[in-house]
Amino acid sequence: MSTKLVPVFRREGVAWLALLAAALAAAGWWWAIGRPVSLPDAPSARIACVSYAPFRLPGESPLDPRAFVSPARIDADLRALSRRFDCVRTYSQGQGLSVVPSIAGRYGMKVLLGIWLGSDRQANTAQIRLGIATARKYPHVVRAVIVGNEVLLRGDLSSAELAAYLTQVHAAVPEPVTYADVWEFWLRHPELATAVDYLTIHILPYWEDKPVPAERAVQHVATVYATVQQAFPGRRVMIGETGWPSAGRSRQAASASVVNEARYLREFLRYAAQAKLPYNVIEAFDQPWKRDLEGTAGGYWGIFDAQARPKFPLQGPVTEDARWWLGWLAAVAGGGLFLLAGAWRRHRHGWRDALALALAGIASGGALAWQFRQMLLACRNLWEWTVALVACGLALFTALKLARWIAARLCGVTRLFVPGWLRLGWLFVLAYYGLLLVFDGRYRDFPLGLFLLPCVGYALAGGLSDPRKRAMPRLEQCFLAAWLPLLGVIVVVQEAGLNPVAWLWLGLNTLLALSVGLDWRGARLRLQSQQA
Numbered sequence: 090m091s092t093k094l095v096p097v098f099r100r101e102g103v104a105w106l107a108l109l110a111a112a113l114a115a116a117g118w119w120w121a122i123g124r125p126v127s128l129p130d131a132p133s134a135r136i137a138c139v140s141y142a143p144f145r146l147p148g149e150s151p152l153d154p155r156a157f158v159s160p161a162r163i164d165a166d167l168r169a170l171s172r173r174f175d176c177v178r179t180y181s182q183g184q185g186l187s188v189v190p191s192i193a194g195r196y197g198m199k200v201l202l203g204i205w206l207g208s209d210r211q212a213n214t215a216q217i218r219l220g221i222a223t224a225r226k227y228p229h230v231v232r233a234v235i236v237g238n239e240v241l242l243r244g245d246l247s248s249a250e251l252a253a254y255l256t257q258v259h260a261a262v263p264e265p266v267t268y269a270d271v272w273e274f275w276l277r278h279p280e281l282a283t284a285v286d287y288l289t290i291h292i293l294p295y296w297e298d299k300p301v302p303a304e305r306a307v308q309h310v311a312t313v314y315a316t317v318q319q320a321f322p323g324r325r326v327m328i329g330e331t332g333w334p335s336a337g338r339s340r341q342a343a344s345a346s347v348v349n350e351a352r353y354l355r356e357f358l359r360y361a362a363q364a365k366l367p368y369n370v371i372e373a374f375d376q377p378w379k380r381d382l383e384g385t386a387g388g389y390w391g392i393f394d395a396q397a398r399p400k401f402p403l404q405g406p407v408t409e410d411a412r413w414w415l416g417w418l419a420a421v422a423g424g425g426l427f428l429l430a431g432a433w434r435r436h437r438h439g440w441r442d443a444l445a446l447a448l449a450g451i452a453s454g455g456a457l458a459w460q461f462r463q464m465l466l467a468c469r470n471l472w473e474w475t476v477a478l479v480a481c482g483l484a485l486f487t488a489l490k491l492a493r494w495i496a497a498r499l500c501g502v503t504r505l506f507v508p509g510w511l512r513l514g515w516l517f518v519l520a521y522y523g524l525l526l527v528f529d530g531r532y533r534d535f536p537l538g539l540f541l542l543p544c545v546g547y548a549l550a551g552g553l554s555d556p557r558k559r560a561m562p563r564l565e566q567c568f569l570a571a572w573l574p575l576l577g578v579i580v581v582v583q584e585a586g587l588n589p590v591a592w593l594w595l596g597l598n599t600l601l602a603l604s605v606g607l608d609w610r611g612a613r614l615r616l617q618s619q620q621a
Contacts, residue, residue: 101499104549108448108495111545115420115455123413125406126348131355132362134403136392138176138201140330140372141166141189145395150378151184158185164192169397170373171196178329178369180238181205182219190227199232201329201369202264206237206254208245217258224262233265234258235289235329241274248278255284269329272313275320282321289329290317293371294353295386299585300343303333307356314366325367331357332371335400336466337386338534342587345386347409351401354392358403377469384532385467416458423454430489431496445496453488453542457481460538467534480518484542487511491546498553512604515543516569519601523576526594530580535590537597544597551604559611570605573598 143158143166144151163185170177171193178201179189190200204220206213217236224231236258240246246254251268259266265286272290275281282288292313294306301309310331317326333353337345354370361368375395379387393399401407427450428443460481468474490511519540526533562570577595584591 100552104495104499104553105445107545107549108445108452111452111541112420112448112455115452115459116417118459119413119416119420119455122409123411125408127406128348128352129355129359130405131358131403133358134173136174136358136370137361137367138178138199138369139170139174139392140369141170141177141179142372142374142376143185144378145374145376145391145397147377150381151181152378152381156184160185160188160192163188166373166397167192167196167198171198173392174373175199176201176232176369177373178235179203180235182216182223187219187223190223190230194227194230198230200227200230201233201235202231203235203238204258206240206246206251207243213254217254221258221261224264228263231264233267233286234262235267235269238269239271239274239291240268241278242271248281252281252284255281259284259286267327267329272317275317279320282324287325287327288317288321289327290314291330292328293331295333295340295343295345300340302342303344303349303353306333306343306353307360310357311360311364314364328361328366328368330369330371332390334386334389335375335391336389337384338532339584339588339590341584345389347401348407351403351407355403380467380469385463385534387532389466410462416455416462419458419461420451420455423452423457424448424450426450427453427489427492431493439500442496442500445499446492449488449492449495449546452545453485453492456538456541457485458538460536463534463536463538480536480539483514484539487515488542488546491543491550495546495549495553498550512543512547512601513563513566513569515540515547516566516573516601516605519544519598520569520572520576523573523580523598527576527579527583530583535594537590537593540597540601544601547604548600551607554607554611559608559615561612561616562605562608566605567609570602573602 142151143149143163144156149158150156167177167189176199177189177193179186180203182204190202193200202220202224204216206216220234220236224234236255237246237251240251241248255266255268267285267287267289268281269289269291272292275288275290290313292310294301294303294309297309310328314326314328318324333350334345335347335350339345357368357370370392372390372392374393374397375389375391377388377395379390381387391400424447427446431442431446460477464474464477468477522536526535574595577591577598581588581591581595586592
């Protein structure tokens with residue numbers, strides 16, 4: 090055998106292994122999220138208190154001043170919640186929420202009555218007037234009045250202004266008065282403790298500046314709770330918000346998933362029962378409108394989804410996605426589509442051609458199904474759906490084009506491969522999104538399923554192409570390719586090296602840059618050979 094043929098066979102062997110690994114990874118990922126996961130059971134199916142906001146239907150948002158939820162809707166919600174919860178926490182007055190105490194009392198529930206405060210003094214006055222009237226009207230239902238929610242975190246008011254509002258409400262209602270904020274802000278503003286009957290703190294391990302993974306989250310809650318108790322000896326402390334999102338980007342080692350939400354809630358309920366501490370979990374229903382403020386994760390903190398269906402049980406195994414088999418169907422459909430596309434305008438080149446196309450199609454179908462699942466969770470409006478679907482269509486077109494060339498090359502058919510404008514487009518889009526992740530990435534998802542197709546495809550094609558026939562990439566391609574790995578490394582560093590998704594993102598950046606590097610190196614060698 091000629092030694093010149095050995096590198097060719099090695100490249101083809103690596104390509105076959107890569108295609109097989111991609112197809113198996115696509116099928117394996119979908120299979121994995123469909124497996125039931127055993128978790129410790131919650132001590133009881135009942136929960137002490139839960140945050141309640143009725144704005145869960147498409148287009149509904151409390152930020153809309155015209156928003157109004159009918160008493161019938163609230164009645165149906167509270168009737169269903171009363172089977173699982175003893176109390177609900179509200180956050181504002183008006184927009185229909187003033188009827189919550191009357192309806193909650195009908196079902197034997199208590200209410201933590203929320204008064205929303207912001208930077209608008211006139212709106213604050215109206216909120217306080219409504220809150221005082223409601224608290225006075227239902228003293229046997231309203232357990233406490235929470236004046237302001239994370240006002241200091243948002244910077245809407247100073248601690249002195251907030252204390253004045255607290256004093257005003259305290260003098261007007263018979264119930265205990267408190268203020269709710271992230272736990273660090275109570276430590277920064279201890280002077281507020283004299284204006285409340287007890288402290289209400291928020292502990293959200295997922296949103297911490299140093300996110301805590303679900304496996305250690307409850308221990309973190311216990312540590313923080315003890316810290317606040319030590320800072321305010323003799324004062325009662327309530328956990329006003331704690332929970333975990335079922336969807337959204339990973340933050341360092343903290344992964345948003347249904348399984349992790351169930352794990353955290355069950356373990357927290359066990360801890361709360363043992364420590365006998367007062368608490369409220371966030372939240373009753375998923376709130377799609379929060380995705381505008383907090384990215385995908387913001388809309389998925391509910392114990393029930395937006396259609397009021399429970400997302401997981403409190404006892405027994407938990408499954409991430411019961412419809413995992415749809416991913417396998419998409420993979421099979423992808424394999425069939427690629428086989429059909431391979432037969433278009435050219436003759437078959439044997440079983441190796443068909444196998445390569447089928448493996449590429451399975452991997453592509455599984456990856457696009459992964460991306461579509463993310464789109465179902467993340468897309469908020471018609472514009473986002475349009476952009477996402479167009480991007481997926483271009484990714485599929487690119488994958489089909491590359492798969493046809495790769496399959497032909499694996500069958501010994503040599504063709505000049507010129508990536509051209511299509512690869513330049515993907516380089517630009519990947520670099521642009523990489524910049525967004527670097528400078529504004531807190532609430533942005535990683536669209537891995539979308540970029541898997543062009544990045545892996547171009548890397549395979551680049552590795553298989555004949556070095557003597559590679560075209561010199563244009564300057565703009567080289568410029569973008571040089572930046573991609575650097576941007577990926579910065580994202581990994583921002584995630585403290587703990588986020589597996591960030592490492593995958595770096596891998597995709599490197600693969601697409603590698604395809605440009607291989608072309609550049611091959612073209613340089615050819616030019617040097619010609620000059621020699």
